[in-house]
Amino acid sequence: MNKTICLSGILFGMLSVIIGAFGAHGLEKVLNAEALQTFETGVKYQMYHALLLILVSVIPKISAKAKKAIFWLLLIGIIFFSFSIYFLATNDLTAFDFKTIGFVTPIGGSLLIAAWGVFGYHVYKSFD
Numbered sequence: 001m002n003k004t005i006c007l008s009g010i011l012f013g014m015l016s017v018i019i020g021a022f023g024a025h026g027l028e029k030v031l032n033a034e035a036l037q038t039f040e041t042g043v044k045y046q047m048y049h050a051l052l053l054i055l056v057s058v059i060p061k062i063s064a065k066a067k068k069a070i071f072w073l074l075l076i077g078i079i080f081f082s083f084s085i086y087f088l089a090t091n092d093l094t095a096f097d098f099k100t101i102g103f104v105t106p107i108g109g110s111l112l113i114a115a116w117g118v119f120g121y122h123v124y125k126s127f128d
Helices: 002-026 033-058 064-089 104-126
Strands: none
Touching (some): 002 033
16 A cells, blocks of 8 residues: 555646646646636646655555545545646636536545645654
8 A cells, every 4th residue: 555655746746847847838828827726736746746646655654544534535536636726727728617516625625624624643653
């Protein structure tokens, strides 16, 4: 499981650099400043949580069960939060109205918060 968690973190990290570069260089002329800033928020949160995945994978005192729970919370949270932000920020560029799926953004954010909570609890427990 550690390998899967670590490789997922690496993949999400790599994708955040690619998506961030696309936003900075490919979208700067077609999106307004507010939409670009929104897009950038998705990139930052994706990178932060990619790094958390890598960190979780290398901490030996956290149980495999806890790591699995943290992994799934982060995986779904990143997809719901960051990717919905990418779609919402670029909404004007497509025929589909991504505002109809905007409700997944706070769900993703809640999952990311839950992942931090589970992570913090298990790190705290590991010091006993």
